[in-house]
Amino acid sequence: METDPGWVDEVLLSGPSDGVCLRLPAPVDRATLRRLVADAQAGLDAAGLRPGGAAALRLPPSLAYVVHLLATWRVGAQAILLDHRLTDHEVDRALRRLTPQVVVAPVRTGGGALRVFVDVTAGVTGYADRPAVSGHAVIQLSSGSTGPSKVIGRTAADLVAEVRRYTRIDGVALPGERIVLLPSMVHVLGLVGGLLYGLHAGVELVPPERLSGDAVLAAVAAADTPATVLGVPFHIGLLASTRPGGPLPQFKRMTTGGELVPAAVARAFTDRFGVPLGNMYGMTEVGVIGTDLYGRHRPAIAPAPGIEVRAVDGELWVSCPASPYVGLSDPTRWADGWLRTRDAGTVDPDTGLVTVRGRLDSQVSVGGMKVDLTEVETCVAELPGVAAAVVLWDDGITAYVQPDGPLSEEVLDKLLAERLAGYKRPRVLRLLDQLPRTTTGKLVRSPDALRSAATP
Template structure:
């Protein structure tokens, strides 16, 4: 992938953190990191697990892993030790890269990290993919997602054909995490390939984002998720921002009122991008002219089957046991409800068909949360639903308090996955055949009776 990621002049600035990092400096850092990884036991055909927050260290070790001919396993730094240990046991990386020092506050988008490399297992990668990403529910057989180098290169090139993306010589104000597909491919990899400068703001605040936009005269595109739209829509700029060209958002659907508040305040398009970890970008509307619909990205075919959106995907993206209800015969079953206009080809996403919800731009699978709750000591049964927040209804098996339950969950689930509401019931409602009832109305009624 060197021809994709290391093209351009050596003096071109590719990252600003806020100190500028040019391509020559990045290349040197990657070469040094590659030496450390190899010395720790990383070999071609092996894997390195990166448990790093968004940082220069993350970028350098990711690129170094690929240059070493190895697979990169991306672990969100917010995962608990319990979640990480389960992933490592399954994926058996040769080395693990994690912070030994971090000198930044919680609201920093890019942090200052000194990393350490630890040998883990003397075994090849579990698959031939270039990158492994863990979607929510990653402990299940169909939640470990792999993408090949060819697939990543094809998606980066797909971005270059999308009308409205940042152009060479421009900037991307990068807000989403590069552990996940939007920040990884739409931000980091596309930016390195296209000669677009990546500028993470100093802090996660509306004022900091505006300051990053205003810091240079070159055109800027803000890349984020709906949470970031609300952040900017509630922040009043101190003066004109002629550099701001548009904001592009991925993740869940954007409420019309939020979109209007943003465009009214800034007077620039609010673009929409629809994608999945399994295939990357699926469709876009970067000019905001088709809202809430999107046009399929170049080379992507979308069809509607029984009210569900299917996306062309030649090979199963899942590592290990594959789920035919998620991928079959060259088609990814998105479990998103939607329609495809037969005349224009425009795709309208109606929402999730399955148990995935979005919390602050992060996908959470309620099935994973429910399984974790049900496996806790002292729990006889559990149902987890979305009721304005992640809500767990729990039937104890003996003495159990909400405080104890919350403490146990904090050891097993990342903060954004944990239930915000815990309700203990003597008996969970069940159907006549003994199945747990999942109706929120029935569960609320049982909790108050």
């Protein structure tokens, strides 16, 4: 099915030709971006991409990624977003399933492993002479933090509606301001909340030179206009442990998406910088669901404009007109216009505020007593000497812990005995130098993956 390409020019590429939209660190104005997109579109056409087809983009964060994404949509084709950190095996499996007409991948990459945006020369090769597997504008793979990835599709109308939803959220970066962009643009927060919203609203996107606390603060300080840092909880911890070299009056706020932010990390950040730490809750399937960008209601959030949230038997359901899943028909995830998030939570009947209480599978029974593993995990993560923790049920409550300095299982067990009732305490403690994370920075919660990581 062909995607009408007119929305790209209307929603993303319009505006003054001399307006800077990206700074990488050299500025890229709209006239330059439009020219680069047109050049990339010609290359895609020459390689065999047609309206109603699909292009698989296997590119790291780069100007090449941005222009090939927009060019694919301008062709009227579907963009399949493959995280550049996926293995060849994972990519081959996705390509066989989704059969794009062309694949866009790096021919040359420069700039170093720690750079957020890299210098890429992209190559386009033909793959399969077939139409796209669905009529969606974009195909994304879920992060798979608790199991295998899902194939998720969103239409051009979905993307445009979400971009316009952002413009109605109090506290987002405003035209003429900057977003210091940390999350990957392959995934929904960086893609829509960063790239697409920034292009639409006239907000300059400024990736830091490197993924370090000092580089992020340098990006904030590089201009006089207000800057919002957009990231995930990992980035909050990174900044909370970084001392600024001087005043940062440009620092407007930090907004985080992804997993819940431990209270201790949030306090450390706000104590250090004195700016609001905003929270955003969303899913790949529907984008942004709710926000608290001033940090007034933590851990609760307010539903985003146009989004309805309800709690059914302790699970959060989100309005979603059509199933977002490609090739799946699972009524336990989507039915009758509602997406089951698999997140536990409540909706306040008076204020409408939504409180996310973790995954539904975090509720377990120990000796007839209900235990919320999210509560246990929060307790473990806030202990002195702990950098990160995952607590799950694996024939008993099991804690996988990444120390922040010297720490033994005996000391950890003693600290927990002082803070948790006996039936809540982990029966197994595993110390790992580094907890596994997904490509979006979320802690992996798959028992098999964690067991494997803990095996010497």
